[in-house]
Every structure is written in structure tokens, then in C-alpha cells.
Amino acid sequence: MTIFTKIAKGEIPSWKVAESDEFYAFLDINPLAPGHTLVIPKNVEDDYIFHLDEATYAGLWAFARKVALAIKAAVPCKRVGVAVLGMEVPHTHIHLVPLQTEGDLNFRKERPVLTPDQQAGIAASILAEYEKL
Ligand code: 5GP
DSSP states (O other): OOHHHHHHSSOOOEEEEEEEESSSEEEEESSTTTEEEEEESSOOSSSSGGSSOHHHHHHHHHHHHHHHHHHHHHHSSSSSEEEOOOOSSSOOOEEEEESEEEEGOOOTTTOOOOOOHHHHHHHHHHHHHHHHH
């Protein structure tokens, strides 16, 4: 079982920002910017997004779209950027990153340090916006 499956099952804690029957979204533990979110399928551990079946692939992106709208409403940013890497965790995930500049999507940049309370507050704000959609 991957670490992200354990997160989706609640066996490992996470700052949840959205959830549906099939998909789960939570804050990145080491965010590129405040509000950096990971979107995953709950029940598919394949580590390569383009291996997903078409229905799961389309559903994941549709869910990510709603999460991005909620992030944009909750976190001050110009827009929400998208990245798919999967170089570290072998469980398909989409990164949604609030952007002020294109440099905010540089995965090698120094990352802001956020306290657990700050992460919890950001997650609650995004979840509240998600629930309005
Ligand atoms: P990637 O696999 O796309 O290269 O990067 C994996 C991402 O997952 C990284 O941005 C990393 O900070 C994040 N990450 C790794 N382990 C955990 C974890 O246990 N919890 C959370 N919330 N994020 C994680």
C-alpha cells in the first residue's frame, strides 16, 4: 500500500481539502507555495497517470478542476498551476499550486516553511470553498 493510499484511508493524517467517492485532495507536506495541493485517485495506485483507464483519468481531472476553483477562491494567487511528476511517490497524483509567478512551479526552489496551524487553516479555507461548488 502506498503512503498516499494510507492518507486517503485516514491511516496517516493529512490536511484534507476535498474528497469524493473516488478521489482525495490534501495539502502537500512540503509546499511550493501556501495552498499547494495533491489530488489522487483513492483506489488506483498506478504510479503513472497515463496508465489510468479513461474513466478514472477523466474523473481525476474533473475533480482536480473543482479543487483548483476552490483553491483560487481561498488562496490569494494569480492562478492555479498544474504539474504531474511522480518522481518521489509511486501513486498517481496531480499537483495544484497557487501561483504568483511562473517561478512558483520550480520544484527545485526553496520552499516556504508553514506551521501545522497555518496548513490546517489553509486546508479548512479550501474545503469550505469546495463545499460551496
Ligand atoms: P512527486 O512524486 O510528484 O515528485 O512529489 C511528491 C510530492 O508529495 C512532494 O511534493 C512531497 O512534498 C509530497 N509528499 C511526500 N510525502 C508526503 C506525505 O506523507 N504527505 C503529504 N501531504 N505530502 C507528501
